[in-house]
Amino acid sequence: MSSKVHLIIDTTALVVFLVVFEPVMTGLAIHEWLGLAFAGVLIVHILVHWDWVVSVTTNFFKRLSLSSRLNYLINALLFIEFTVTVFSGLMISEAVLPFLGLQSSHAPVWRPLHDLSADITLILVGLHFALHWRWIANTVWHFIFAPIWRLFGSHKLEPSQATAKHDPEPTTGRD
Amino acid sequence: MTKIIAGLLIILLAAGLLSGGVYLLTQIGVINKQFVGQFSNMSGLALAGIEGTTRDSSGEPNAFNRQPLGDLPTNVIQSSGFGLGIRFTDGWHGILQNIFLIAGITMAVVLVEKVILVFRPKNRTDKP
Numbered sequence: 001m002s003s004k005v006h007l008i009i010d011t012t013a014l015v016v017f018l019v020v021f022e023p024v025m026t027g028l029a030i031h032e033w034l035g036l037a038f039a040g041v042l043i044v045h046i047l048v049h050w051d052w053v054v055s056v057t058t059n060f061f062k063r064l065s066l067s068s069r070l071n072y073l074i075n076a077l078l079f080i081e082f083t084v085t086v087f088s089g090l091m092i093s094e095a096v097l098p099f100l101g102l103q104s105s106h107a108p109v110w111r112p113l114h115d116l117s118a119d120i121t122l123i124l125v126g127l128h129f130a131l132h133w134r135w136i137a138n139t140v141w142h143f144i145f146a147p148i149w150r151l152f153g154s155h156k157l158e159p160s161q162a163t164a165k166h167d168p169e170p171t172t173g174r175d
Numbered sequence: 176m177t178k179i180i181a182g183l184l185i186i187l188l189a190a191g192l193l194s195g196g197v198y199l200l201t202q203i204g205v206i207n208k209q210f211v212g213q214f215s216n217m218s219g220l221a222l223a224g225i226e227g228t229t230r231d232s233s234g235e236p237n238a239f240n241r242q243p244l245g246d247l248p249t250n251v252i253q254s255s256g257f258g259l260g261i262r263f264t265d266g267w268h269g270i271l272q273n274i275f276l277i278a279g280i281t282m283a284v285v286l287v288e289k290v291i292l293v294f295r296p297k298n299r300t301d302k303p
Contacts, residue, residue, distance in 0.1 A: 018274065025270065123276070126277040127284065129280070130280050130283070
């Protein structure tokens with residue numbers, strides 16, 4: 001899968017994530033439905049990196065770089081925290097569960113669990129973002145800023161020069 | 176000594192760019208000053224040159240927190256926000272808050288990485 005598709009999926013995931021994390025802006029019903037939709041985006045995100053997941057899982061206790069191990073642990077924690085957030089959110093749902101004809105739980109544990117796991121998830125997303133910063137910067141430059149830069153500078157270049165200046169697709173910095 | 180100075184300069188430069196950039200955005204009205212104050216209080220960061228306050232001139236808490244909005248129960252706003260009871264009633268500011276947090280964590284990690292690289296012995300390799 002190309003870096004451009006990765007960038008589109010990841011950007012979509014980030015935007016949906018930021019919106020889902022602000023129920024104050026969307027209202028409760030959209031927050032709940034969008035949260036469920038985000039679970040779908042997250043599954044796609046994991047599936048497109050499935051080879052990496054299998055590779056690191058099988059080699060975790062063998063020879064593996066420190067950054068890959070750290071990345072794997074943060075991703076695993078992120079997956080657990082997000083699952084807890086979605087599950088606890090469903091337990092206190094006021095829109096999704098009633099729509100499906102199910103009753104929400106009134107147990108006092110779900111609300112603080114939902115808030116705590118959401119806050120931890122946000123910090124872990126920050127770390128996840130930071131560990132892939134080089135790939136993100138390279139890919140955003142390659143697919144967004146470089147074409148704009150070429151657009152303004154292209155009148156000075158011959159077609160052959162423009163082709164020669166075309167950056168190779170970024171591949172580094174992504175596990 | 177040169178490496179120490181270089182590391183400190185990188186940190187100072189990043190801190191200057193961050194605080195200067197945020198200050199500029201507050202001056203041109205993109206970011207509300209009270210929001211910056213709230214954010215800096217929440218994160219425990221003292222960003223130089225930024226005028227921020229969590230209280231208005233009468234001494235009352237400002238309008239950013241602890242008010243119900245729309246169909247949201249009050250406790251959604253009060254109980255979230257890293258356990259500090261801080262959540263903005265204006266959703267756009269909340270999204271900005273989260274973007275700042277992610278950007279801050281990214282900057283911190285990248286800085287740590289740079290500092291480690293500065294202090295790393297030159298003859299060290301990752302080869303076995």
